[in-house]
Amino acid sequence: LSETDFQEGRYFLFKFLVIGSAGAGKSCLLHQFIENKFKQDSNHTIGVEFGSRVVNVAGKTVKLQIWDTAGQERFRSVTRSYYRGAAGALLVYDITSRETYNTLTNWLTDARTLASPNIVIILCGNKKDLDADREVTFLEASRFAQENELMFLETSALTGENVEEAFLKCARNILNKIDSGELDPERMGSGIQYGDASLRQPRQPRGTTTQSKQQCNC
Numbered sequence: 001l002s003e004t005d006f007q008e009g010r011y012f013l014f015k016f017l018v019i020g021s022a023g024a025g026k027s028c029l030l031h032q033f034i035e036n037k038f039k040q041d042s043n044h045t046i047g048v049e050f051g052s053r054v055v056n057v058a059g060k061t062v063k064l065q066i067w068d069t070a071g072q073e074r075f076r077s078v079t080r081s082y083y084r085g086a087a088g089a090l091l092v093y094d095i096t097s098r099e100t101y102n103t104l105t106n107w108l109t110d111a112r113t114l115a116s117p118n119i120v121i122i123l124c125g126n127k128k129d130l131d132a133d134r135e136v137t138f139l140e141a142s143r144f145a146q147e148n149e150l151m152f153l154e155t156s157a158l159t160g161e162n163v164e165e166a167f168l169k170c171a172r173n174i175l176n177k178i179d180s181g182e183l184d185p186e187r188m189g190s191g192i193q194y195g196d197a198s199l200r201q202p203r204q205p206r207g208t209t210t211q212s213k214q215q216c217n218c
């Protein structure tokens with residue numbers, strides 16, 4: 001995909017976040033989705049962790065731009081700029097750690113207040129491969145998901161089970177909401193871009209610049 005493809009509206013661009021307690025497996029999920037393999041030496045280096053992948057969902061081309069907390073969650077200092085303009089999120093806990101499950105509400109509040117109330121979130125119960133050490137049942141988490149209007153899957157970044165499904169399910173849900181008009185890609189901070197808006201809308205007539213500047217809050 002080239003910049004021209006984007007400008008001519010041939011693909012969507014969604015900003016996605018991966019959130020949840022440290023140790024839940026967020027970096028491994030991102031790595032598995034981007035590289036198709038398990039990240040063995042998962043270190044906690046602070047820095048920008050970011051990945052992107054182009055997928056086809058419901059006949060549409062979508063570039064997912066995925067942000068990982070880059071270890072910031074260890075210090076409870078995930079910044080506002082991290083959340084800004086995200087269209088979707090994977091909210092991750094570890095099925096073998098009730099502690100990671102107990103923090104879900106905090107993450108959910110942050111995502112809905114700092115990203116957008118309309119952010120589409122999929123709850124991921126990760127480390128599905130460690131079923132013998134499970135501390136959180138599937139039923140309990142699916143109830144939580146239902147009560148909080150989240151989609152839900154159990155995943156394994158180790159085996160890859162349901163990893164791609166989680167990202168695709170979230171993207172599909174966003175596309176459905178765009179189709180139904182529930183989400184507006186043109187709205188500022190929607191986390192959704194579809195080509196270059198200035199190329200798709202009629203140019204503003206001369207002399208309206210001052211007026212549009214007044215409408216803007218910057």
Ligand SMILES: Nc1nc2c(ncn2[C@@H]2O[C@H](COP(=O)(O)OP(=O)(O)O)[C@@H](O)[C@H]2O)c(=O)[nH]1
Binds near residue numbers: 021042126156
């Ligand atoms: N068994 C198993 N271990 C995992 C899985 N995902 C991550 N881990 C391990 O859990 C630890 C934390 O993973 P990491 O991705 O760094 O978590 P983060 O802090 O949420 O980014 C690492 O030791 C990983 O190897 C999984 O699906 N299954």
Ligand SMILES: [Mg+2]
Binds near residue numbers: 027068070071
């Ligand atoms: Mg990490």
